[in-house]
Amino acid sequence: MPPHPARRSAALAALTAGASVFLAACSKDVPNSTLTPHTDLGRDIDALFDILLWGGVIVFTLVAVGLLYVVFRFRHRPGDPEPKQIHGSTVLEITWTLIPALVLAFIAVPTVRTIFATQQPPPADALQVEVIGHQWWWEFRYPQSNVVTANELFLPTNRTVHFTLRTADVIHSFWIPQLGSKRDLITNRTNHIVLTTDSTPTMAWNGFCAEYCGSSHANMRFRVFTVPPDAFDEWLAHQAAGPVFSAPGMPAPVDTTMTTPPEVTQDPALPRAFALVDTFARLPHIRPSTPLPDMPFAATAGDATRGAELYRASPCIACHTVQGVSPGIIGPSLTHVGSRTTIGAGLYPNDFEHLSRWIKNAMALKAMNYPQGQGMPPMGAGLPNAMAQYDDQQIADLTAYLLSLK
């Protein structure tokens, strides 16, 4: 059969289209790329991946060129003599058994070396971070400083970090593509990741749950902010203290350990890391764009003082911690919730509009098919399964209070 010109040009067009898609994909902004790592661990893996990628590309090119050559060269033409009936060739077959074996040796040696290099025990002075997976949010603890926070992870630059990974329920997987490998959080087990962050840049990264964990697996995201060590220390000290809440009628906690960095433009009581994070929060890949479901909401602003009083008597306190106010530990700690950039595990921006709807009816904002009813129940009056009967103004007051918990 002679080659069909139309068919061949169709194949060429398809190849060209495929290649241009690939090139377009390569040239655009990829904020979560595993190919531009920013830790020693990530770079070790990437170096290994480069060997695998180029090895793979070379092998595939050889096979594809061979295949295409054969397909065009040995195409049947009328009058062809009968092909020579070759049954095999021991020499050739031994050759193409040994060559892949040799290629694999080139992969296996650096692989084993990297396995052992990346699973060394952490140094004694490493920053300890405990990661606890929950359906469907992340709890982060800094045991050396007695800090508990949620969904937003602060790391100092140029520091070895030892993550201890556990889960409160099902299996999750902790993955920050730009900072290194993923590890599973396994029920009744403890896992570890040790990595050293780069000295630069100061940046914001996305993290994800990578192991399917039920309804909102896709909505189990987190943010990671790498900040300079001094800013990190300020942030840590601030988190260890109670919430800064200076609304009228409430005693503001006085934190004498904190100094005010000169370049901070916002509330001088807040650490410098907050200013950095404010900038990060506006980055397109950090600010969530999940559409907010339609929900009638009558109030446009709330009063933090009234909200604080409401909070003390609300059902919220059974599940959430606000240091010095409420002891609950089922949900994320709210001690410094006003200082976070997102709510709902990276799902929505943390502002009045989103947080108020969240309090009114979180179930409508995030898939939460909890078997045992331990999800965030609706708080709005008249909603099905509501745990409280707050009207929109009361919810606005609660929102104002929570947003003030910097």
Next chain:
Amino acid sequence: MATTVAAPPYATAYETKRGGLWDWLTTVDHKKIGQLYLYTAIFWFFVGGLEAGLIRWQLRQPNAGFISADLYNQLFTMHGTTMIFLAIMPLSAAFFNYLIPLQIGARDVAFPRLNAFSYWVFLAGGLFMNFSWLVGAAPDGGWFGYVPLTTRAYLPGPNIDYWLLGLQILGISSLAAAFNFATTIINMRAPGMHFMRMPIFTWASFITQFLLILAFPIITVALTFLQFDRFFGTNFYTADAGADPLLWQHLFWLFGHPEVYILILPAFGLVSEVLPTFSRKPLFGYPVMVYSIILIAFLGFGVWAHHMFAVGMGPIADSVFGVTTMLIAIPTGVKIFNWLGTLWGGSLRFTTAMLFAVGLVGLFTIGGISGIMHSSPPADLQQTDSYFIVSHFHYVLFGGSMMGIFAGVYYYFPKITGRLMSESLGKWHFWLTFVGMNLTFFPMHYAGLTGMARRTFTYDANQGWDVENMTATIGYFVLAVAMTIFLVNLLRSRSKGQRVGNDPWGAPTIEWTLPSPVPEYNFETLPTVTSRYPLWDRQHSGHAEVPGAPETESHTEHEDIVDVAEEHRGLPGEPPLPTAAELGIHLPSPTIKPLLAALALTLPFIGLMMNKNLILMIGGGAAFVLVMYSWLLTPIEPEHHPPAPVGGGDKPMADSPFWTAR
């Protein structure tokens, strides 16, 4: 080798009715059962494809609100489960059924009634699992169902119950079939059909049966633990009771990795039949091809934990499982090179079957290479559970298994129906599949490497994944068009396809000596096999100097078809073939009992779903025992005849030792 057979001196009392629903329900003919498998599996393939379509439509853009998280989770779970257990495995089983007896020169499989039972149990399992859609509770734990998510504490609904009991039912089907085919190949080969003369598809099938026999008990154990946890309150996987969830993962993947080879080896076998025929050259390095199948299967049991590098098994286990996984690339690479060696120097005729076979060689290579990339544990830690993996296994299962199966369908369709599938529609099918498959799955590599986790029902904007996902969704629609063309071609060609003779492709193996379609008794006279490619030997020693010699047939619509001229027999309107009775060949009687046994076997599972209904559970079990008892008392033939004195080394089936014990 065909000898004239005198009409028998007696007539059998029983004659099989042709066609009709009852005939299909009671058949024990491996060829009919093969077709039942084929059409049922194609149905499930389209169901799984529709599920994929809903998934792709949801993911076409960020933050799409097309379907809910819970529905999405059901869709991806059922897409994977359906494609693996209800589409690709039974498509392979269709070829096992249809081809193994024909390729080894046997009248049927060793246990024809058990064969029918396997099919009916498979059908029951598929319907059982998919019934969950009708009650709005489809399985939602992922196809590998990790505990403790799939325990009652976290997914209390009936969804996971449908999944695990459905898989148990399907496991019974797979095991019964596997023992049947292994026995058939060991014992029922025609005279002269030494192991090293067996067609390569039969070799691939033979090894696959051992994979099934060794792998399925493992998942049966894992599922039984889960079943007891969910229904009877045991604590194999109960997290609160201190269970280690890695028990499930090790058991599951100890099954799950050999399962990968269960899915791909039959496709390799089909391609190894197609490439030599259309190259008009023997398979390059037949012994090495056989050894590489065996080696792949053997090594396949020693690599399971490469699915688990992220669980933190420690550097020693990571190294061992990483290196054993790399070792599998050696026999797999040898297969690719030997296929190229088969093509090299040939006279290649690009029929649709050949296009799909060559497509497999190219596309599976991509899947194999990305597989090597995550055989390296540190690299895998960035790739596992991301879209890179999704891309990898679709290149292996779509670019590998499905391309091989399509090659097999186009290649063997004339043997099954006596008619060709349309080559022009076939070429549209191939090229659209080839383009659509790469559009869909290639960008996923990049989405995965740039941080997109798999099994996510939504993703945020500005993450750099929009182009890849839109491209994949467009690719899905190209694939959907391709598959629609395939379906039209398949159904239309059954009655409209061009009529062909015994050997339309100029193929070398003994199934092509038989009339198309094959008569119910397969071989009038059981053949004596003298080589791997007996038909080519005949042509080489005889008057036709070129196998096939297609150019002499250029007046036909299909220039690649070499056998269109001879008298056709066997289809309606054509002179009939001699019946088994006329030839004095004893065939097992049709019986409804395998179907009844399959139904009875399903009852206890239905009872378990219906709030542990004791009447159904005990009654179903008792019914199963009764049906089996009655089955065993049913004679294989309606009345006894002495073995017919027919010539040419024929051996009536009733003489086989396997006709007495089943």
